[in-house]
Amino acid sequence: MKVTKTLAGIALASSLALPAMAQDPTFFRIGTGGAGGTYFPIGGTIANGISSPPGSRACDEGGQCGVPGMIAIAQSTTASVFNNAAVQNGELEAGLAGAYSTRDMYLGTGKFEGKPHPKLRIVANLFPEDLHLVLPKGASINDLSDLAGKRVGIAQAGSGTQVAVLQMLDAWGVNRDNMEEAELNNSQSAERLADGQIDAYFYAAGWPVAAMVQLSSTKGMNLHSFTEEDLTKINEIVPTYIPSKIPGGVYEGIDTDTLTPAVSAMLVVSSDLSEDLVYELTKALWNDNTRKLLDNGHAKGKQITIETALDGVEAMGVPLHPGAEKFYKEAGLLK
Known part of the structure; x- marks a missing residue:
């Protein structure tokens, strides 16, 4: 299956570095899963939380509190394996994926023996599947x-x-x-x-x-x-x-x-993304506005917390993205 096409005719921004003046939109594709599962609604909530389109009201004025200039899009896919492969290949900027397949794909073990996906990086542990x-x-x-x-x-x-x-x-x-x-x-x-x-x-x-x-x-x-x-x-x-x-x-x-x-379901991104972008993304994921969205959305959203964001990550053997690592260190969750 191919990723569901959205925003037809709009080219993805060639660079995913933060826009200096938030003038030009940065489109950010998040692979999820089928509409009848959990990844799709959770991915939609996360996309909403980290978005802050150009021209939108400021967060402190009741606007969106995401990454300035970002338009995040949750896309329906066949889930973990597809999402990780698409992140590795640059077809998605992020994806929701299970810890099991993410570990094996990153290391090139198990079913993926000899086929490592070295660009996979973790932003957060989300919830148990x-x-x-x-x-x-x-x-x-x-x-x-x-x-x-x-x-x-x-x-x-x-x-x-x-x-x-x-x-x-x-x-x-x-x-x-x-x-x-x-x-x-x-x-x-x-x-x-x-x-x-x-x-x-x-x-x-x-x-x-x-x-x-x-x-x-x-x-x-x-x-x-x-x-x-x-x-x-x-x-x-x-x-x-x-x-x-x-x-x-x-x-x-x-x-x-x-x-x-x-x-565990993980939020996975590519190592190609800049440290600044992923830092701002992680910061937006855990702000009060996104917290409200998660609490009022799918029932599993309440289990997505900053306190459990790093649970199991070290044991997986898949690195945190440097931008996420920077945020967690500032938040006192990492030394």
Whole structure:
């Protein structure tokens, strides 16, 4: 898939250094995910928060409080793997991506063996993405081995979810040879589960996921709750997936907590961006105006905080962008 085209006919500014007088707009493309997931609404909120188009009212006069001259655009994509590749190749300035695929792509390990993406840089840890293993209402499985011979949605090609899920399934003896896989986005998966065309599907996203909210309130659904032993096993296979839970009551008809692995969602940029630009971007991400936008937007926005911005980043082995590092040092979050 290609990035959704927006602002047709407008050329991207050739330089992404801060405009001296904020006269000329700087267009800043942020890759997100499918409209039925979490990346797209969160990415839109971030884009709104860091934007401050030329000619707009000053922040202290009730205007936008983003980077002067910046027009940030959230674009729907196939998520993590696509976003990271597009940032590396200069097709996007930033992207939302899971820690798992970001680490492997930066280092050139795992599925990306010998294909490092050295330009990837971190701005912030955002929120945990819980892996949802969605089943029809009333259905259940003992463990992942029960998915052999089933029709299973493994998330869309180009997503970090699919890469991780295939590794997990393989550890339980399930692979493309003994299941009927479907490479679908979240909305497509929910529709096909509701229609009885697939038996289960995986999707990693911050709850509540819009397509699952709709599914649970119409056809109904169930979520697989992993055992603690299975969560330990998954963490050994995919270290960036850690034990988590989806609280009961998030989705209609599912009243108990669901134990599941989760991976952190990161805001990733290119090392080609100037230190000044990323410093101002990071500053705008954590100002009071963006805080209000995050608190009043998607439910996951409340979990995006400056206090957790650096959680897990050092352990990933992917560097912070120097502009973000400068901000966090000034904020007292880094020595």
